[in-house]
Amino acid sequence: MPQHSPRELPEGDPFGADTLPYGVFSTAGEPGRRRIGVRYGAHVLDAAAAAAAHGSAYAPLLDAPTLNPLMAAGRDVWRAVRAEIRGWLDGPHFHALDDVTLHLPFEVADYVDFYASEHHATNVGRIFRPDGDALTPNWKHLPIGYHGRAGTVVVSGTDVVRPSGQRKAPADAAPSFGPSLRLDIEAEIGFVVGTPAQAPVPLEDFREHVFGVCLLNDWSARDIQAWEYVPLGPFLGKSFATSVSAWITPLDAFDEARTAPPERTHPLLPYLDDAKAEPGGIDLRIEVRINGEVVSRPPFSAMYWTAAQQLAHMTVNGATLRTGDLYASGTVSGPEPDQLGCLLELTKGKGPWLADGDEVTLTAWAPGPDGTRIGLGEVTGRILPAR
């Protein structure tokens, strides 16, 4: 086993000692043995091996094929494990990132996608419903969301086959079938639930339940979506694939990056009213690259609804939470033309859309302590032709 010890990281590396995201990896020598790794610069700490070598009480949680057991253990354990791992960074048990295979880091229970950017919802509303108000009447009163397909959440690096389906433009006499002609991305931030809940989760308990944060690309076939989504919402236009980071960055890593969300223009019901809560935003700066070229820089700090509000809303009806529940922010778009999180907005609904062979990569970082950067694992995916 390679025994790199990457004590020195390049200045500004977003995967330093204050980030320490968790993933699941295997090596070419033991392809069937998945265990938990921690990213440090361009290396991966074999957390299972380090835990065993240090006699850590948490070794069973770290020598596991998914993050779910660690996620289920609760925040006190998350903090204790993170503190122990900090002490293992100057030891052995590292692999070069290029030498390992990364896997979907957790078993997804339910997947919910929100719609929390006022800029995105306004832009999309104008395109999809040109004759109505851009924002629906409920938008400022509750974080709109819907359930997506958990079984098609895939890890960064997985190719995405262009979906086929029905479409019908308003001028068409009848629907037609074929590969999507309007394949799009949605740049989002995902939140991964660790601690389950049997009762509504109030705003102030957000940190007790959310284990970590990732990037998420909610691939979207706009032609399929436009024809199918009334009245029960998006279905096949989204369910073919949703890509997430191979690395889940602990929520606690973003303490320095908390920001106040935009001013609320409508009074909120008490379960959503965060005026007196800790700042619910996170100053994450996202970059969207297509074939290497930056096409947008969406600012997560511009989101109207926070992840804590989304969790409170999602559970206020009594819906239980499970370890592995994943919820996403909705497309992140800011007010500026170069801050839009999908091609639908970037091209004002006119395209061009994704072509076969295109590779889309999302990256993001937030300010950390002492000028450091806290990174999210990238999400990348390449479009394969329809089957």
Place this chain on the structure above:
Amino acid sequence: MPQHSPRELPEGDPFGADTLPYGVFSTAGEPGRRRIGVRYGAHVLDAAAAAAAHGSAYAPLLDAPTLNPLMAAGRDVWRAVRAEIRGWLDGPHFHALDDVTLHLPFEVADYVDFYASEHHATNVGRIFRPDGDALTPNWKHLPIGYHGRAGTVVVSGTDVVRPSGQRKAPADAAPSFGPSLRLDIEAEIGFVVGTPAQAPVPLEDFREHVFGVCLLNDWSARDIQAWEYVPLGPFLGKSFATSVSAWITPLDAFDEARTAPPERTHPLLPYLDDAKAEPGGIDLRIEVRINGEVVSRPPFSAMYWTAAQQLAHMTVNGATLRTGDLYASGTVSGPEPDQLGCLLELTKGKGPWLADGDEVTLTAWAPGPDGTRIGLGEVTGRILPAR
């Protein structure tokens, strides 16, 4: 262990030798040991014990805490196991149904809810969108569906706590929060996926993938739903609870009950065109009881879209199928006033709705060979007051 041998069933019992649904049970003596049982009249065959006693090669699939391993084994195994179980019915290894505890019989992967009754969609469209066409333009071209919350699927007999949430009637100045005032049922048929798929499932492969059939009550808070569902579909109005039968009746048990669906009024794209396929309907006759009184008798044979079409549609975009995927028909409503599958339709949107303490029970049977009846396990649930 009780050793009943229920050789003689009452005439017309829908759980005879041609039904043999699978469930998961435990006994008071061994509450932690869940294993697979097969319902036979008012008794449960301990399939794990019978398989062991007979030296069946399928014993490991039957001595399991969920149906998932058996479901994943594929149709050849399903048929072989069913044939073996027929030979065990005159032996011992039975418990009285009243002596066992029934559990959620399978681990739910993704849950999708369709909207396949033309009568229901028309009635609801008139109530929810009085100024528009009752059916949306896509309704006759594709089986509309959406993802629901897999984590809140519960087994028959589980109490349902009245959900709380936001509502706003058009005349209200602002939304308010509180326990739902319009709690409703939806009588549906659920289909449980056994064999996974990595590619679209054509109509003719339906039986290779669907393991069995159950009743499903898609509890619905109409006031929460009406305020939240535009533009991304139902969310908290449905996600608090979905009840399913404790018994999954094998799809093969309904061979005699296959019926042609209603005449198609619009041409269908090839992947949905079932004109030349085997009859896609099932002549299931549902009864809805509230506090013991029959309030409706919805006929499943009246559904416009079949379960085979729904499966073909759900996967045509490349979305993969997993063992444990559950999809439901949508509310079953027939053309007559006493055939409507929810209170929204039965009361024309005016109520009365479910009161605390109300108990709702769905039962269903289909014609079997030689005048027998093939039953679905009942779905029952009682409303508890909001917390």
